[in-house]
Amino acid sequence: MxxxxxxxxxxxxxxxxxxxxxxxxxxxxxxxxxxxxxxxxxxxxxxxxxxxxxxxxxxxxxxxxxxxxxxxxxxxxxxxxxxxxxxxxxxxxxxxxxxxxxxxxxxxxxxxxxxxxxxxxxxxxxxxxxxxxxxxxxxxxxxxxxxxxxxxxxxxxxxxxxxxxxxxxxxxxxxxxxxxxxxxxxQESMERTDSSQVATPIRKNMLKTYGSVLRDKRFMVFFTASVLAVSLEFQMDKYIAVRLKSEFSAQLLHWDISGLHMFSLIMAINTVMVALVAIPFSKWMARFQSRSIMTVGMCLYTAGFAVLAFSNWALLLIGSAVLLTIGELMYSPVRQVLLAGMIPDSNRAAYMAADGMSYNAAALLGSLGLTIGAFLPSYAMAGLYVIIGASALIFFRQSLKPLTGPSESLPCAS
CATH class of the missing domain: 1.20.1250.20 (MFS general substrate transporter like domains)
Known part of the structure; x- marks a missing residue:
């Protein structure tokens, strides 16, 4: 491709x-x-x-x-x-x-x-x-x-x-x-459908449309998984940043680094890795099954955030930043591919709008994590991240069941 x-x-x-x-x-x-x-x-x-x-x-x-x-x-x-x-x-x-x-x-x-x-x-x-x-x-x-x-x-x-x-x-x-x-x-991309669906009163029709989205059990399982997975990402500049600022200080290669320095280094590692390897990595992943990519990616992603939640060892924090970035590179594009494959043609934009709500819900959970972190020790927050990540993976795999058979894989990029 x-x-x-x-x-x-x-x-x-x-x-x-x-x-x-x-x-x-x-x-x-x-x-x-x-x-x-x-x-x-x-x-x-x-x-x-x-x-x-x-x-x-x-x-x-x-x-x-x-x-x-x-x-x-x-x-x-x-x-x-x-x-x-x-x-x-x-x-x-x-x-x-x-x-x-x-x-x-x-x-x-x-x-x-x-x-x-x-x-x-x-x-x-x-x-x-x-x-x-x-x-x-x-x-x-x-x-x-x-x-x-x-x-x-x-x-x-x-x-x-x-x-x-x-x-x-x-x-x-x-x-x-x-x-x-x-x-x-x-160019206009939507295929024209029967105009009779517009004839229904607007409010009733809109409520009916989003009511059908809420009744779509498979999509709602996927939505829940997305909220949980993305909520970990929102922990980065909230609980994790605050924890590093208050708890972390170390020497790395004879340089004194503070928690804010370490947080900046973690963000820089994530940015540079994405910029350098995202495209070739996505081509390489396309040869594997979507279920396998999602499973491995979410495990790495969750493990990376769990380590960031409690560790104050500089090298381990750097390693966890690499780990979670690899996991994010694996699960995030696959999530979009799976979403595109499960939404009905007649209400694509409505489903996309509903999916966009998952990011707002995740942002609220991210803010809540900062509040919870004020009362829980760091190792307990790490355990909470593991529970969130594992739950997200379970829901993702559950939403894949109708779509993915044992031999089905993502299309290969050429």
């Missing part, structure tokens, strides 16, 4: 998503600091919570509608809103205008737009990809997303505080170019 062999929509989306992630991640991680300084931590937290909940609801609505009126139309509408929001975000932080209120409103609109776009873009990739291609596509997406997030955070760190207008102007320019590409180069 080669990049040139992919459908045009996928090739365009991978490129545009890279630059969108790059620019968005140069803003979003720093908005909490900006809002806390300007409004106070309480109001900032409330606004960010409202943004998250609103974008979740918008994503559910967008998933329903894009399954009925088409992917491209909804994406163009959302991108127009994004362009409008980013223009005024730049204006609100320009040399001619400095408005915290306008910044809050336009940041909210930008969050809504992103919430609309994400499930539709995911459904579009499933629309135009074959089962043979998806392992390569999701491996490539995983790589581009991680690289974009890393460089986006670096760009935001350099520009957000002192050159906010320049940063927002760059993000606006990228968004405008993406809108142009969506309008003139992206």
């Amino acid at each position: 080669k990049y040139a062999d992919l459908h045009r929509n996928i090739k365009i989306r991978i490129i545009t998503d890279f630059f969108t992630d790059l620019t968005q991640k140069s803003i979003i991680p720093f908005m909490a600091i900006y809002l806390s300084v300007q409004m106070g931590a309480g109001w900032a937290g409330l606004l960010l919570t409202v943004n998250i909940v609103s974008s979740m609801i918008a994503g559910l609505g967008a998933g329903y509608w894009s399954d009925r009126i088409g992917r491209k139309k909804m994406m163009v509408i959302a991108q127009c809103a994004q362009v409008f929001a980013l223009f005024w975000l730049a204006a609100a932080n320009s040399p001619w205008l400095n408005s915290v209120e306008l910044t809050c409103v336009m940041f909210f609109l930008s969050s809504l737009s992103s919430g609309i776009t994400i499930p539709i873009a995911g459904a579009m990739i499933v629309d135009v990809s074959s089962e043979h291609e998806r392992h390569y596509v999701y491996g490539l997406q995983y790589w581009t997303t991680n690289v974009a997030v890393t460089f986006g955070a670096l760009m935001g760190g350099l520009l957000f505080d002192s050159f906010r207008f320049v940063l927002f102007s760059l993000v606006f320019a990228e968004s405008l170019i993406t809108l142009f590409i969506l309008m003139f180069f992206i």
